[in-house]
Amino acid sequence: MPRVGHPLxxxxxxxxxxxxxxxxxxxxxxxxxxxxxxxxxFGGRIYPVNPRADEILGLRCYPSVLDVPGxxxxxxxxxxxPKVPGAVRECVEKGxxxxxxxxxxxxxxxxxxxxxxxxxxxxxxxxxxxxxxxxTTGILNAENGFTTxxxxxxxxxxxxxVSFIVQTGLFAGSxxxxxxxxxxxxxxxxxxxxxxxxxxxxxxxxxxxxDEATKVIAMYIEGVSDGRKFVEAAREAAREKPVIVLKSGRxxxxxxxxxxxxxxxxxxxxxxxxxxxxxxxxxxxxxxxMLDLVKAFAMQPxxxxxxxxxxxxxxxxxxxxxxxxxxxxxxxxxxSEESKARLAKALPPWARPTHPIDLEPLHETVGPDGYGLALxxxxxxxxxxxxxxxxxxxxxxxxxxxxxxxxxxxxxxFSRARERAPEKPIVVCISGDRAGVEAxxxxxxxxGFPVYPSIRRAIRALSALYRYSLVREKLASR
Amino acid sequence: MPRVGHPLxxxxxxxxxxxxxxxxxxxxxxxxxxxxxxxxxFGGRIYPVNPRADEILGLRCYPSVLDVPGxxxxxxxxxxxPKVPGAVRECVEKGxxxxxxxxxxxxxxxxxxxxxxxxxxxxxxxxxxxxxxxxTTGILNAENGFTTxxxxxxxxxxxxxVSFIVQTGLFAGSxxxxxxxxxxxxxxxxxxxxxxxxxxxxxxxxxxxxDEATKVIAMYIEGVSDGRKFVEAAREAAREKPVIVLKSGRxxxxxxxxxxxxxxxxxxxxxxxxxxxxxxxxxxxxxxxMLDLVKAFAMQPxxxxxxxxxxxxxxxxxxxxxxxxxxxxxxxxxxSEESKARLAKALPPWARPTHPIDLEPLHETVGPDGYGLALxxxxxxxxxxxxxxxxxxxxxxxxxxxxxxxxxxxxxxFSRARERAPEKPIVVCISGDRAGVEAxxxxxxxxGFPVYPSIRRAIRALSALYRYSLVREKLASR
Numbered sequence: 006m007p008r009v010g011h012p013l014x015x016x017x018x019x020x021x022x023x024x025x026x027x028x029x030x031x032x033x034x035x036x037x038x039x040x041x042x043x044x045x046x047f048g049g050r051i052y053p054v055n056p057r058a059d060e061i062l063g064l065r066c067y068p069s070v071l072d073v074p075g076x077x078x079x080x081x082x083x084x085x086x087p088k089v090p091g092a093v094r095e096c097v098e099k100g101x102x103x104x105x106x107x108x109x110x111x112x113x114x115x116x117x118x119x120x121x122x123x124x125x126x127x128x129x130x131x132x133x134x135x136x137x138x139x140x141t142t143g144i145l146n147a148e149n150g151f152t153t154x155x156x157x158x159x160x161x162x163x164x165x166x167v168s169f170i171v172q173t174g175l176f177a178g179s180x181x182x183x184x185x186x187x188x189x190x191x192x193x194x195x196x197x198x199x200x201x202x203x204x205x206x207x208x209x210x211x212x213x214x215x216d217e218a219t220k221v222i223a224m225y226i227e228g229v230s231d232g233r234k235f236v237e238a239a240r241e242a243a244r245e246k247p248v249i250v251l252k253s254g255r256x257x258x259x260x261x262x263x264x265x266x267x268x269x270x271x272x273x274x275x276x277x278x279x280x281x282x283x284x285x286x287x288x289x290x291x292x293x294x295m296l297d298l299v300k301a302f303a304m305q306p307x308x309x310x311x312x313x314x315x316x317x318x319x320x321x322x323x324x325x326x327x328x329x330x331x332x333x334x335x336x337x338x339x340x341s342e343e344s345k346a347r348l349a350k351a352l353p354p355w356a357r358p359t360h361p362i363d364l365e366p367l368h369e370t371v372g373p374d375g376y377g378l379a380l381x382x383x384x385x386x387x388x389x390x391x392x393x394x395x396x397x398x399x400x401x402x403x404x405x406x407x408x409x410x411x412x413x414x415x416x417x418x419f420s421r422a423r424e425r426a427p428e429k430p431i432v433v434c435i436s437g438d439r440a441g442v443e444a445x446x447x448x449x450x451x452x453g454f455p456v457y458p459s460i461r462r463a464i465r466a467l468s469a470l471y472r473y474s475l476v477r478e479k480l481a482s483r
Numbered sequence: 484m485p486r487v488g489h490p491l492x493x494x495x496x497x498x499x500x501x502x503x504x505x506x507x508x509x510x511x512x513x514x515x516x517x518x519x520x521x522x523x524x525f526g527g528r529i530y531p532v533n534p535r536a537d538e539i540l541g542l543r544c545y546p547s548v549l550d551v552p553g554x555x556x557x558x559x560x561x562x563x564x565p566k567v568p569g570a571v572r573e574c575v576e577k578g579x580x581x582x583x584x585x586x587x588x589x590x591x592x593x594x595x596x597x598x599x600x601x602x603x604x605x606x607x608x609x610x611x612x613x614x615x616x617x618x619t620t621g622i623l624n625a626e627n628g629f630t631t632x633x634x635x636x637x638x639x640x641x642x643x644x645v646s647f648i649v650q651t652g653l654f655a656g657s658x659x660x661x662x663x664x665x666x667x668x669x670x671x672x673x674x675x676x677x678x679x680x681x682x683x684x685x686x687x688x689x690x691x692x693x694d695e696a697t698k699v700i701a702m703y704i705e706g707v708s709d710g711r712k713f714v715e716a717a718r719e720a721a722r723e724k725p726v727i728v729l730k731s732g733r734x735x736x737x738x739x740x741x742x743x744x745x746x747x748x749x750x751x752x753x754x755x756x757x758x759x760x761x762x763x764x765x766x767x768x769x770x771x772x773m774l775d776l777v778k779a780f781a782m783q784p785x786x787x788x789x790x791x792x793x794x795x796x797x798x799x800x801x802x803x804x805x806x807x808x809x810x811x812x813x814x815x816x817x818x819s820e821e822s823k824a825r826l827a828k829a830l831p832p833w834a835r836p837t838h839p840i841d842l843e844p845l846h847e848t849v850g851p852d853g854y855g856l857a858l859x860x861x862x863x864x865x866x867x868x869x870x871x872x873x874x875x876x877x878x879x880x881x882x883x884x885x886x887x888x889x890x891x892x893x894x895x896x897f898s899r900a901r902e903r904a905p906e907k908p909i910v911v912c913i914s915g916d917r918a919g920v921e922a923x924x925x926x927x928x929x930x931g932f933p934v935y936p937s938i939r940r941a942i943r944a945l946s947a948l949y950r951y952s953l954v955r956e957k958l959a960s961r
Contacts, residue, residue: 032884086833110833113798118833157881172799179797179875179915186878186917227802253802291803291939292914319657320591321650324705324731325769355564355588355596397657400664403635406510436770437657439664461769 013212015102016137017146017194019078020049022153023070023101025092026083026108027053027061034083034107034155039064041158045150052077070099077101081143081153086110089139090124097134103204104129105153106139112200113140122202129203141199142178147192148218154197156181165191166220166303168213170206172198172227180225180292188296189450190303193219207234214242221302223249223295229277236280243285244480247302247473250286251295252277285476287469294465300455301466305430307474308391312338313467314383315361316376317395317460318368318408322434323361325460326393333468337361338389344382351378364396365408373410380422384429391471392422392431393463398442412448419454430470432456434463491690493580494615495624495672497556498527500631501548501579503570504561504586505531505539512561512585512633517542519636523628530555548573555579559621559631564588567617568602575612581682582607583631584617590678591618600680607681619677620656625670626696632675634659643669644698644781646691648684650676650705658703658770666774667928668781671697685712692720699780701727701773707755714758721763722958725780725951728764729773730755763954765947772943778933779944783908785952786869790816791945792861793839794854795873795938796846796886800912801839803938804871811946815839816867822860829856842874843886851888858900862907869949870900870909871941876920890926897932908948910934912941 022042028035035055039062042051053061056068067073070080070092080101082092086108096104111122122139129136137143143153147162156178167190171180184192194216196209206226213219222242229235242248252274281288289295313335315326330337340348340360348358348367356366362382367375376396383392396415403409410418422431433449433456435442446456457463500520506513513533517540520529531539534546545551548558548570558579560570564586574582589600600617607614615621621631625640634656645668649658662670672694674687684704691697700720707713720726730752759766767773791813793804808815818826818838826836826845834844840860845853854874861870874893881887888896900909911927911934913920924934935941 114833115835157878159880182876182878182915183917183920187920225799227799253799253806291937293937293939321703321705321731328731355592357593398660400635400660402637437660439661442661442665459769459771461771 009212009215009217011212011215013208015078016135016144017151017212018149019102019151021052021075021077021079022047022049022151023052023054023067023073023077023080024083025054025070025080027055027058027066029058029061036061037155037157038081038083038153041152041154042150044159045152046161047150047152049078049149049151050075070095070101073099079103079105079144079153081105081107083107083155086118086121086139090121090128093125093128093134093136097128097132101134103135103137105137105141105143106199107141107143107153107155109140111139111202122200126202136203138197138199139202141197142181143197145181145192145195147194154178154181158185163189163191164193166193166218167191167299168194168196168216168219168222170196170198170209170213170222170224170226172201172206172225188300189447190300201230205230207231207238210235210238210242210248214238214245219246221247221249221299223251223299225251225253225292225295227253232280236284239280239284239286240480243476248286249289249295249298249302250281251289251292285473285480287473297455297457297462297466298469300450301430301432301470302473304450304453304455305432305470306428307470307477308430308467309428309474310390311335311471312388312390313464314338314386314389314392315395316364316379316383316392317361318364318397319395320363320365322395322460323363326361326395326464329461329464333464335391335464335468335471338383338386340382341386341388344386347378347382351375368407372407373414375407376410376415377418377421380418380431381425384422384426389429391429391467393434393460393467394419394431395434395460395463396445398435398437398439398445400438400441410445412445415445416448416452419449420452430467432463432466434458434460487690487693487695489690489693491686493556494613494622495629495690496627497580497629499530499553499555499557500525500527500629501530501532501545501551501555501558502561503532503548503558505533505536505544507536507539514539515633515635516559516561516631519630519632520628522637523630524639525628525630527556527627527629528553548577548579551577557581557583557622557631559583559585561585561633564596564599564617568599568606571603571606571612571614575606575610579612581613581615583615583619583621584677585619585621585631585633587618589617589680600678604680614681616675616677617680619675620659621675623659623670623673625672632656632659636663641667641669642671644671644696645669645777646672646674646694646697646700648674648676648687648691648700648702648704650679650684650703666778667925668778679708683708685709685716688713688716688720688726692716692723697724699725699727699777701729701777703729703770703773705731710758714762717758717762717764718958721954726764727767727773727776727780728759729767729770763958765951775933775935775940775944776947778928779908779910779948780951782928782931782933783910783948784906785948785955786908786945787906787952788868789814789949790866790868791942792816792864792867792870793873794842794857794861794870795839796842796875797873798841798843800873800938801841804839804873804942807939807942811942813869813942813946813949816861816864818860819864819866822864825856825860829853846885850885851892853885854888854893855896855899858896858909859903862900862904867907869907869945871912871938871945872897872909873912873938873941874923876913876915876917876923878916878919888923890923893923894926894930897927898930908945910941910944912936912938
């Protein structure tokens with residue numbers, strides 16, 4: 006099933022997978038991996054490998070990968086580290102395309118582990134077999150349900166436009182759980198690279214840049230294996246789609262921790278920072294910022310300019326939003342005379358049509374439709390490039406008050422604005438009553454509007470969209 | 484009911500309250516205010532004032548505040564702006580202590596409104612009556628259930644150690660809703676000051692500094708009315724308890740917005756920043772950071788030093804935590820030989836006792852008790868001043884795996900560590916499965932451990948505790 010015409014197609018779209026270390030014990034990684042492939046609806050052949058079992062989860066089990074009847078595209082290895090080099094040698098003999106080594110106990114554990122890792126790399130040298138990992142959760146593709154992860158997955162995954170490259174093993178696990186249960190943007194492909202003894206980030210970046218299903222790339226790395234190749238791949242990728250990078254190992258203390266974690270020596274941070282700017286990568290500070298930006302890019306277009314329209318249910322929200330726009334390189338839009346006239350018509354006599362639009366006086370006259378009117382005005386005004394709406398999540402007990410809008414009402418107001426101006430990104434901040442906030446946030450993200458718990462984070466996401474539009478322009482002109 | 488022996492006692496602990504503009508219509512502010520006082524269990528006398536009603540919510544209604552039989556400590560005014568100066572004059576005649584003017588339409592609306600505000604101030608000049616507001620939600624005291632807010636409250640509020648001073652009206656509303664429904668730290672007193680035509684932040688700060696029930700003060704301001712008084716009150720307050728300040732109006736654009744919002748001219752930001760440092764105030768960037776710090780101060784002690792102990796369920800978490808400690812002025816603790824020996828005894832043979840403590844190998848041998856062991860080691864080690872634990876929220880389906888801990892288990896592990904070292908602040912980061920994260924976060928905050936969704940935010944909170952310990956020391960030595 007070659008998709009991109011790239012060697013990594015076989016890794017992400019395998020037709021047959023061997024699970025070396027498959028287990029009958031439900032808590033073992035080698036059991037969860039088989040169960041996951043059955044749960045996610047993976048359509049390829051699954052070969053459990055375990056010399057001490059005949060059958061696992063209804064699938065015939067083989068003593069060795071060499072006993073598997075047909076071709077094996079990917080072998081997943083979850084056995085104790087000392088046995089891994091032998092298993093890799095068998096995979097080479099079998100002609101396996103990719104061996105995903107989940108096991109830990111290699112370079113990250115000192116000299117003895119490093120020696121095991123060296124032996125493993127030695128085994129594939131000069132062959133067509135590649136190694137992913139070791140010390141990783143490995144690969145996931147939400148499109149075809151293929152995954153090597155040992156994080157339990159109980160059903161098909163929500164497919165979407167976002168691909169991740171991560172260096173770490175278990176962190177990808179909890180991170181993956183979060184994405185699968187709490188995020189609405191949908192997953193495309195995940196590559197956990199672990200110790201990167203063979204396959205490293207530049208190759209995956211190259212692949213994801215070409216992969217049409219991937220619209221946004223997010224990376225977590227502790228260090229770069231080959232700086233030159235990384236820079237080349239990164240620049241090409243950033244020309245095609247936004248690449249968001251979280252790199253830790255910024256301080257000396259952290260560099261020591263990284264060495265004991267994935268055995269990578271983290272490079273000097275300033276050099277990496279300069280490389281990011283040069284390549285057009287979007288660098289973020291933590292996973293929270295990464296996900297904030299990921300969902301903005303996944304759900305919204307990049308704006309044509311920096312002129313930001315703001316509607317807020319409070320005066321303080323207007324003040325804070327103005328401030329954050331200025332601090333983050335956006336400009337507060339100037340409303341046209343026509344827009345002002347539209348607002349003035351709806352406002353109570355004592356209120357003036359200002360920008361940011363304070364929603365409260367509008368609610369007094371037109372009730373919850375004040376949200377819709379403000380969004381329409383910002384969508385229609387040619388002087389507005391992007392929109393941030395700061396709205397209120399209210400408890401059901403407040404139904405009937407002029408401020409109360411149902412989640413469906415918000416969906417209608419925001420969707421109408423998007424129809425009027427599909428080229429303008431719209432981001433949302435909601436605060437207030439916990440249940441009200443959750444219901445409306447969920448409904449809005451479900452239909453593609455990224456929601457943030459603070460104005461600063463909403464504006465930061467808009468600002469990232471805008472800055473990437475400038476980067477892409479610059480890269481295209483080279 | 485004088486508590487502090489301060490003039491503002493009468494505002495926060497009134498024995499009688501008149502609601503001028505009380506209404507029979509359930510959606511009107513003047514109705515919600517009366518309902519709130521009944522719902523929150525306020526024990527004082529409530530006098531609805533409305534010339535066109537005999538009874539509101541079972542309470543006898545009076546045509547004017549002058550008709551109320553006994554003394555009136557606080558009058559709450561929610562009538563159209565042009566009628567407010569007349570109502571204030573009646574309050575003066577009645578000898579009301581504080582008039583809380585909820586109505587908007589004053590200085591924030593231009594010249595005409597400014598004139599109304601001037602008349603109102605004129606009316607109280609030289610009298611014993613003070614004005615709070617206008618353009619505010621006013622006062623709240625969770626201890627006695629007294630509130631003037633028009634945000635509906637359906638039951639007694641969770642009393643706690645945190646008091647807020649806020650400048651804005653409606654923002655305090657949604658912010659208050661958030662605090663009441665989503666936060667566990669518990670409210671003490673809230674003062675919404677609005678346009679601050681009379682009562683301003685320095686006086687309230689002075690009061691809250693002396694108020695024993697208040698352990699943490701958080702402020703949102705757009706500008707300061709009297710710089711000298713503010714600096715004096717702030718320094719005195721910071722000597723007593725942490726004062727967290729969010730000030731917007733930092734940029735020129737925002738200063739324009741602030742002018743049209745509460746009619747305050749926001750001062751130059753650099754001057755304010757210097758004043759904060761000089762007074763020992765803790766300045767934050769947004770409401771999210773404010774609440775992050777508020778809950779750390781409300782729930783945990785300040786540490787004796789910067790040496791931070793970290794336990795994390797992932798190698799990447801260890802790397803990121805080390806980095807954030809270094810970036811935010813904390814030091815990664817060095818574990819004692821005894822601590823290392825305790826860890827080594829529990830670890831599998833291939834793992835070394837490193838710090839930060841990677842929980843994963845411990846889980847492999849002792850299962851979920853690995854959390855407890857790591858926390859005990861950090862609590863007992865004399866080289867550790869404060870603790871950050873990065874834990875995983877797992878789905879119920881993973882019950883029985885070595886990583887899975889029930890919310891009650893986490894509560895037990897963390898509470899045990901606190902008993903062993905009550906002087907060390909402990910903060911928590913949880914990520915993973917949404918339902919698992921929510922259940923454990925809720926349980927831990929319920930028993931006083933602040934929980935954050937990212938390592939950066941957890942470490943930032945610890946860092947604020949540490950920096951305040953230095954500030955307090957410095958202020959005390961003066």
